[in-house]
Amino acid sequence: MPLNIIEKSAGFAEVILLAFEKNQENHEIIKEYSGLAYVPEMNLGPKDVLSIYHPVKEQKISILGLGEQKDHARSYQYFRSAIHQLKS
Numbered sequence: 001m002p003l004n005i006i007e008k009s010a011g012f013a014e015v016i017l018l019a020f021e022k023n024q025e026n027h028e029i030i031k032e033y034s035g036l037a038y039v040p041e042m043n044l045g046p047k048d049v050l051s052i053y054h055p056v057k058e059q060k061i062s063i064l065g066l067g068e069q070k071d072h073a074r075s076y077q078y079f080r081s082a083i084h085q086l087k088s
Contacts, residue, residue, distance in 0.1 A: 019064040019079070020064070025042065030063065044065025045065050045067060047065065049085055060086075
């Protein structure tokens with residue numbers, strides 16, 4: 001399954017998947033996409049998914065934990081698992 005990463009938004013999306021390395025969450029990006037004025041406390045390990053629903057738009061924002069840098073070789077598996085969870 002090819003993984004396409006785009007730099008620019010293609011328009012409105014019902015589900016947005018943000019992925020971060022352990023303890024490297026970008027709080028400004030999370031606030032921007034989630035529509036929240038705060039960032040929920042999170043401690044995401046490898047393959048963990050936290051879902052937030054936008055308060056105004058009909059959007060689901062899922063945050064995927066990629067683990068530590070040593071786990072990056074498995075990140076493809078983490079993305080596949082998260083996408084499978086989001087489909088169901």
